[in-house]
Amino acid sequence: MSQADKTSLNLGELQSWFGRQISRPLPDEYDGNPLAESAPGLEPEADDLVRGKGGLAGFARVGIYNQQYWFRLISVMQSDYTCAIHLMGLHVFNDWAVRYLEAHPPSSPFLAELDAAFPAFLEKGYQGESRGAVLQAVAYERALSKAFDAPEGASLAGAGISAPADLLAARLKVAPHLTPVRVDWDFADFRSRCLPDESLEGSFELRPETAHLAIFRDPDLEIMKEPVSPVAFAVLGVFLEPATLTEAFEKLEGRLSPEEQAELMRGISGWFQDWVARGWLCLAATDDGNGNP
Numbered sequence: 001m002s003q004a005d006k007t008s009l010n011l012g013e014l015q016s017w018f019g020r021q022i023s024r025p026l027p028d029e030y031d032g033n034p035l036a037e038s039a040p041g042l043e044p045e046a047d048d049l050v051r052g053k054g055g056l057a058g059f060a061r062v063g064i065y066n067q068q069y070w071f072r073l074i075s076v077m078q079s080d081y082t083c084a085i086h087l088m089g090l091h092v093f094n095d096w097a098v099r100y101l102e103a104h105p106p107s108s109p110f111l112a113e114l115d116a117a118f119p120a121f122l123e124k125g126y127q128g129e130s131r132g133a134v135l136q137a138v139a140y141e142r143a144l145s146k147a148f149d150a151p152e153g154a155s156l157a158g159a160g161i162s163a164p165a166d167l168l169a170a171r172l173k174v175a176p177h178l179t180p181v182r183v184d185w186d187f188a189d190f191r192s193r194c195l196p197d198e199s200l201e202g203s204f205e206l207r208p209e210t211a212h213l214a215i216f217r218d219p220d221l222e223i224m225k226e227p228v229s230p231v232a233f234a235v236l237g238v239f240l241e242p243a244t245l246t247e248a249f250e251k252l253e254g255r256l257s258p259e260e261q262a263e264l265m266r267g268i269s270g271w272f273q274d275w276v277a278r279g280w281l282c283l284a285a286t287d288d289g290n291g292n293p
Helices: 003-007 011-022 040-049 058-080 082-088 090-103 118-125 131-149 164-169 187-194 230-238 245-252 258-277
Strands: 172-174 179-185 208-217 223-227 281-283
Touching: 011 040, 011 058, 040 058, 058 082, 058 090, 058 131, 082 090, 082 131, 082 187, 090 118, 118 131, 131 179, 131 187, 131 208, 131 223, 164 245, 179 187, 179 230, 208 230, 230 245, 230 258, 258 281
Parallel strands: none
Antiparallel strands: 172 281, 179 208, 208 223
């Protein structure tokens, strides 16, 4: 970049340049300014574009922001995934968090969705020790994060839908804050023992315990973990994508044993009424017929 180019940068261009530099990946090891290790050629440009202050030249100031950018994002990931940290080990978790953030940089000033793709990212790439437990832990903790931050969804009552024919025709979906999660270990107990560990490097027993859970936020804004039967869990899973009740039954056809099918027929009416009343099921977003919201 020539001197003329630098002095002609407008505010938006300067902000874009600054964002690119502070989001440069941290080197594995560094002493002082991380950019001195990962981007040493940046020094003249940074010194020219960023005013020195407090005894620090522009390059050194950008390096501080670079470090704090990564420390902030990694600390957010650590706060959401304490089970995963204690299963993977702190160093391994941090390494995967950085890989994920490089592949999925934040696109919003709000960090609620920062980890949205983390479970899928690990499922695709992580082959380390205790892979099964790690993937389930990440899914469990992502569900807790969603339950805290996600919106309620459009209720049927609010839309004035109550007639049987209208209920059958309505396209429904599980509420944004609810996630069905199957686990083979007691992550609730494990997480309760991991959370007080400020070192993030303690060792705790992970006890086997299979459960089908609905993780959601209740009207009092409490995060809840409620066991459901495997059949009810399968029904909730169908509504991860928009479907009518008729479509839900069609998707379940052939997937259930005769005993499970009998449980479905006995329970579906009560489940449906309960889930609608509690806001577990909501109206799916409508479109204009061309797939546009």
